[in-house]
Amino acid sequence: MKYFYYACLCLILALIQTTIVRYFEIFRGCYDLLIVVVAFLGLYRNFRESIPVILFAGLLMDNLYNGPFGLYMTSYIWLYICIRWSSVYFNVRSSIFLIFIVAAGVLFENLIFISSFMMFNPDLLLSENISYKIFTQFIWALLSGYFSIMLVKKVYNAWYKLFRLQAVEQNGQAL
Amino acid sequence: MFSKKTMIVVCVIILVTANIIVLSVSNKHRSPPSSLGLIALVAISPFQNALTQTINFTKNLWEHYFFLVSAAEENDRLKKEMGDIIQKNNEYQEAALSNDRLRSLLDFRQSSPAESVAAQVISIDPSLWHKTLIINKGKENGIKIGLPVITPEGIVGQIIDAADRYSRILLIIDQNSSVDAVVQKIRARGIIKGESSDQCVFIYVMRRHEIEVGDSVITSGLDGVFPKGLPIGNISNINRRSSGLFQEIKVTPNVDFRKLEEVLVLINK
Numbered sequence: 258m259k260y261f262y263y264a265c266l267c268l269i270l271a272l273i274q275t276t277i278v279r280y281f282e283i284f285r286g287c288y289d290l291l292i293v294v295v296a297f298l299g300l301y302r303n304f305r306e307s308i309p310v311i312l313f314a315g316l317l318m319d320n321l322y323n324g325p326f327g328l329y330m331t332s333y334i335w336l337y338i339c340i341r342w343s344s345v346y347f348n349v350r351s352s353i354f355l356i357f358i359v360a361a362g363v364l365f366e367n368l369i370f371i372s373s374f375m376m377f378n379p380d381l382l383l384s385e386n387i388s389y390k391i392f393t394q395f396i397w398a399l400l401s402g403y404f405s406i407m408l409v410k411k412v413y414n415a416w417y418k419l420f421r422l423q424a425v426e427q428n429g430q431a432l
Numbered sequence: 433m434f435s436k437k438t439m440i441v442v443c444v445i446i447l448v449t450a451n452i453i454v455l456s457v458s459n460k461h462r463s464p465p466s467s468l469g470l471i472a473l474v475a476i477s478p479f480q481n482a483l484t485q486t487i488n489f490t491k492n493l494w495e496h497y498f499f500l501v502s503a504a505e506e507n508d509r510l511k512k513e514m515g516d517i518i519q520k521n522n523e524y525q526e527a528a529l530s531n532d533r534l535r536s537l538l539d540f541r542q543s544s545p546a547e548s549v550a551a552q553v554i555s556i557d558p559s560l561w562h563k564t565l566i567i568n569k570g571k572e573n574g575i576k577i578g579l580p581v582i583t584p585e586g587i588v589g590q591i592i593d594a595a596d597r598y599s600r601i602l603l604i605i606d607q608n609s610s611v612d613a614v615v616q617k618i619r620a621r622g623i624i625k626g627e628s629s630d631q632c633v634f635i636y637v638m639r640r641h642e643i644e645v646g647d648s649v650i651t652s653g654l655d656g657v658f659p660k661g662l663p664i665g666n667i668s669n670i671n672r673r674s675s676g677l678f679q680e681i682k683v684t685p686n687v688d689f690r691k692l693e694e695v696l697v698l699i700n701k
Contacts, residue, residue, distance in 0.1 A: 268479070271476065272483055275480060275556055275557070275566075276483045276484055276487075276554065276555045276556075277483065277487070278556075279555075280487055280491075282690075285690065289558060289559075316471075317476070318558060321476065321557070322558055322562050322564070323559075323562040323563075323564040323606070324559060324562050325455055327454050327455055327458050328458075331451055331454075334451075367560070370560075370561050373455060374561070376452075377456060377459040378459070386629055387561075390560055391560070394560070
């Protein structure tokens with residue numbers, strides 16, 4: 258059931274950023290919300306549980322945008338690896354780290370996108386205000402990243418408890 | 433035989449190399465494998481469509497029934513504007529009749545009006561770097577890859593993916609988009625290219641052409657996608673360098689892509 262939770266979560270976040278955001282001017286500068294899921298997995302869940310979810314999220318986003326196929330998947334995988342790796346050196350569950358982790362993820366994702374463009378399409382024209390847009394995303398991530406991770410964690414725990422309780426009840430009835 | 437550290441380094445190098453190869457291949461083909469590429473259009477678009485319909489319904493309900501405070505004021509203003517427009521319309525009708533007379537004198541063939549399909553925008557590209565839209569009409573409505581998409585204000589883009597009920601549009605402001613265009617007043621030709629912002633650049637325009645800020649840019653019809661004479665936008669900035677063959681020109685499209693809700697796909701261009 259936890260994979261069902263992740264699938265619903267990814268789908269809802271993808272729908273929010275492709276369909277709902279465009280109706281609200283204030284949210285136009287918002288960042289890729291699936292970074293929050295990747296950060297949550299990197300911080301709180303194990304490797305075996307995380308990888309299928311990251312591949313699903315990457316596949317979903319790669320289908321929704323018009324760039325080279327696999328770029329979102331690439332950025333999510335490397336972001337996940339970086340978060341896991343940073344947990345060796347930092348106390349990743351501290352509030353200070355949680356405030357910055359999504360913002361760092363936003364910068365990291367944009368860095369991968371820019372590197373990809375520079376590597377494969379060096380003659381592409383990039384707008385001058387792209388740095389402003391990345392900065393806006395960064396600020397959004399700084400302001401909301403911590404709360405987003407906490408929300409995903411709380412909903413996950415509630416979901417887990419609900420289905421565990423049901424499983425226990427069913428097992429009890431069977432016995 | 434090897435230390436754990438060496439193994440990690442080797443794994444990372446293999447992963448990076450494999451990653452670059454995969455991205456390089458997918459970048460070269462520009463589109464995902466056919467079965468994978470339509471997953472979004474087939475599986476996710478119905479949800480996007482349902483959500484868009486719900487939001488639009490709520491928005492209409494709010495705007496038409498609850499938010500009527502400024503409606504009377506707006507009504508007065510619109511009545512005044514309509515008077516001016518009726519007067520202008522009479523002048524245009526006179527001009528059109530003269531035009532018909534002169535055309536018949538010159539024996540010009542009347543071009544048939546393009547057949548179009550109206551569609552609703554149901555989602556936008558989530559990426560900062562690409563500009564595409566998904567609409568709720570597809571192959572079942574006669575939409576094919578490569579067809580031009582317009583609004584009354586100007587051109588929007590072209591169809592790049594089509595499923596049975598949904599299609600994806602590449603906007604003219606996307607960095608992969610190119611449209612052959614001319615400056616309406618002096619007929620200077622160039623290419624309108626997107627740069628993934630709200631503006632386009634007008635490239636390959638010869639430096640000798642005296643272009644001014646505010647001039648209208650229209651389609652030339654030479655790219656084989658857009659019919660001739662459709663409005664694109666207005667020139668917003670010109671950088672005429674002292675050397676080189678071409679000038680650097682920025683164009684602000686007539687269409688506000690952030691507020692785009694309905695489009696027309698030209699079926700019979």
